[in-house]
Amino acid sequence: MSRKTQVAIIGAGPSGLLLGQLLARNGIDNIVLEQRSAEYVLGRIRAGVLEQVAVDMLEQAGVAERMHREGLPHDGIELCFNDQRHRIDLHGLTGKRVMVYGQTEVTRDLMDARRAAALPTVYEAENVRIEGFDTARPRVHYEHGGRRETIECDFIAGCDGFHGVCRASVPAGAITQHEKVYPFGWLGLLSDTPPVNPELIYVNHERGFALCSQRSLTRSRYYLQCSLDDKVENWSDEAFWQELRRRLPAATAAELVTGPSLEKSIAPLRSFVAEPLRFGSLFLAGDAAHIVPPTGAKGLNLAASDVGYLWQALTDHYRGDAKGLDHYSQRALARIWKAERFSWSMTMLMHKFPENGSFGARMQQAELEYLFSSQAAMTALAENYVGLPMA
Secondary structure, eight states, rough: OEEOSEEEEEOOHHHHHHHHHHHHHHTTOOEEOOOOHHHHHHHHHOOOOOOOOHHHHHHTTTTOHHHHOOOOOEEEEEEEEEEEEEEEEEEHHHSOOOOEHHHHHHHHHHHHHHHTOOOEEEEEEEEEEEOOSSOOOOOOEETTTTTEEEEEEEEEEEOOOOOOHHHSSSSSGEEEEEEEEEEEEEEEESSSSSSSSSSSSSOOOTOOEEEEEEEESSSSEEEEOOTTOOOOGGHHHHHHHHHHHHHHHHHHHHOOOOOOEEEEEEEEEEEEEEEEETTTTTEOOOOGEEEEGGGGGGGHHHHHHHHHHHHHHHHHHHTTOOOOHHHOOOOHHHHHHHHHHHHHHHHHHHHGGGGHHHHHHHHHHHHHHHHHHHHHHHHHHHHHHHHOOOO
16 A cells, blocks of 8 residues: 655654654645554653753644743753752753753653644554655555555655664765763653752762652652663662662751652763765654663753754755755754763763773862853753754
8 A cells, every 4th residue: 555745754753753843834734653552652751851842843833832831941950969969040040041841751742742743653653764866756565454555645754763763774885973881871760750959950979970850749750770781671670779879968868858769770871973964855853863861861851953954955845945955964964073072071071980090080189160150051051951053
């Protein structure tokens, strides 16, 4: 069976769904294909700090009502070292703030909007294969419900993540991939407990990094730096809470409310960028194009800015102006590399790197002390954290 559309979107994570919603609101037909079930997609636990750019994109997509009702605007963050907490006044330094609203909730809102608009989405699409993206007739082949299907389209948007089929379909000689794998992971725990602090706390400690984050006023997300060969089964809830207390200042640890975990998982950290992002009629966006360590809270936000550039370019194309598509890769990568730099620098600043020895630890200490003695340094960090403007 064959069907036609203007844009075939591979991947029903937030980047694919956001692109589909924005295109549809501009009268551009699209079909979203997803390898997994909708329940699986919603079950993925991800970040929850949104820049103003991401908030703006959700507003333009018409899915921001619940976010504004339930999300938590944050005016600052705290960095902890030497058992002392130091605040970065994001709003005071930049006039901007961030929104704490879980990626799961963003995905749910986009799914609900797509369903309400009766826009075509195929979950559990198997054996997805793309071809002809270097010709005038790109096609997407897949299997669903035991039937072989084909989508004929004008463009393919590869929003299918780091391990997806789209980037893997590009000839090796046509793409350059840059990667740094960090020698540790994050052990995360989600619990229905009130956050230990109204704002996020990033901790540099001799035992390793920690992060006190949140999803709502009653749901918290905490992280501990762990080794890459560690296993979730090695960590009982009580062991996690005990280790978190060790890495927090005593006064903060005393305020920590603990409870049973809703979910625990270990995520490796990497920095990754693919260049370019356009291959004929195939465009990469989101995790298919780049990965950032979560220290800088940039993953979902970079996906949103990719989508913003691509949506604008496709809209201009269907109005008769192809220049946006020609410049998509260059514009998106300029912002991507700046966010990669910030995420890398935050990761290097806040984590324990045993291989760097005492000299590396003292350099972190000096950098943190300088940061909080310099208005300019704090402003630079704040500007990057709230998100650089889209050019």
